[in-house]
Amino acid sequence: MNKLFTLILALETLLPFSHAQTLQPEHLKGDMEVFRDALERFHPEMYRYTDAASFEDIFSEIKSQLHQPRNQLEFYKTMLPAVAALKDGHLKWIIQGEDQHYGVFESDLFPLRLYFEAEKVSVLGHFSNESIPVLAEVVSINGRSIASIRASIWKNLTFGDGNSEGGKRY
The missing domain is CATH 1.20.120 (Four Helix Bundle (Hemerythrin (Met), subunit A))
Structure with missing residues (x-):
């Protein structure tokens, strides 16, 4: 420790x-x-x-x-x-003074809190005044498919040990 x-x-x-x-x-x-x-x-x-x-x-x-x-x-x-x-879900590289849940900053976040499950992505909540209903399925963002977006961000997420994807999905 x-x-x-x-x-x-x-x-x-x-x-x-x-x-x-x-x-x-x-x-x-x-x-x-x-x-x-x-x-x-x-x-x-x-x-x-x-x-x-x-x-x-x-x-x-x-x-x-x-x-x-x-x-x-x-x-x-x-x-x-x-x-x-490292595939170490317990290690976070956080910029000094910033929130540990977002890594770098809390402002200018993507406006929706999403949950990834297999090939499906659902809205869990909002970071702003969005009108998209909770649990709505997201099929693309700005014309990009969810599969494309997931592939580009998944490789750099650190929210899970080993090959666990639970933390990444959330």
């Missing part, structure tokens, strides 16, 4: 800046290395679900994307494949 707490603190210290602050490539790469080192040193089972070779590929891909300045949110999104590859 102490190692996991230390890891969470180490990850939190990487992002104490404003979302709009521009970080230079050398800083981004340095932060990525601190993040990787923290995972390797403190995560109790880093390679339980994803092997070392796959993590090497993930970090190489991330590093290849850090050649131009990025803000904090862009860096966060770039690093998500490494966090998701």
